[in-house]
Amino acid sequence: MYIDYKLKGNVLTASLHGEIDHHSAVIARTEIDTEIDRVKAVGLNLDLSDISFCDSSGLGLVMGRLKKMRASGGSAVVLNPSERVEKVLRLAGIDTLMPIKKEELK
């Protein structure tokens, strides 16, 4: 898995590519948190459009970042998950905790 970042104002978009499992989630979590702190992001978009596999470790990754953003008064959004990834997210009720947006990000 790899991640690339875009910053617009104080909103950070992290685009995740590849597979999210326990192995990759542990690495991604540290990497994203470091970037959030570095750019002092107030909003976080987790772009999951290029995630081809996601298990419950992805839930932990998303919920953990939401918690981190909220702790500093910020917010987080999930962008463009595939139908498959959304099924996993909804199973844990993530859609009731944060927005899952489907749109082209330009």
Add this chain to the structure above:
Amino acid sequence: MKQTPVNRFKAEFPAKSINEGYARMVAAAFVSQLDPTVADLADIKTAVSEAVTNCIVHAYRDKEGYCPIYISGAYYADGRVVISVRDKGCGISDIKQAVTPLFTTDPAGERSGMGFTIMESFCDKMSVSSRVGKGTTVRLVKKIVRP
């Protein structure tokens, strides 16, 4: 009457997180012989990934040295696939609690507590047998029906 499998496989690997991907790919490769739908194949990959992650994160949490995970699978003439994931780890003292949605013993590790719930949701049947100090076996059953 006990059915004889059409085909079966077995694999063993150490409980390293990098092998989570290996485990779900080996299971997917085996099940692919049945020409499953993309959705069914994804269900199996996800369920296997959850079972193997549990072995690594929970079963062998405090164990050093070689920690084996055994995965085996079989499919039958009616399209039924049975996959077992077994470890020789700490075991589960309260299975009912362990399979409860959102229950986790490792919140600091950002575990969501949804592993068993996902296995149950994505398979037709899921069962857990465990002995404390001896290990755990998770059995996943899913029927592959060609569209």
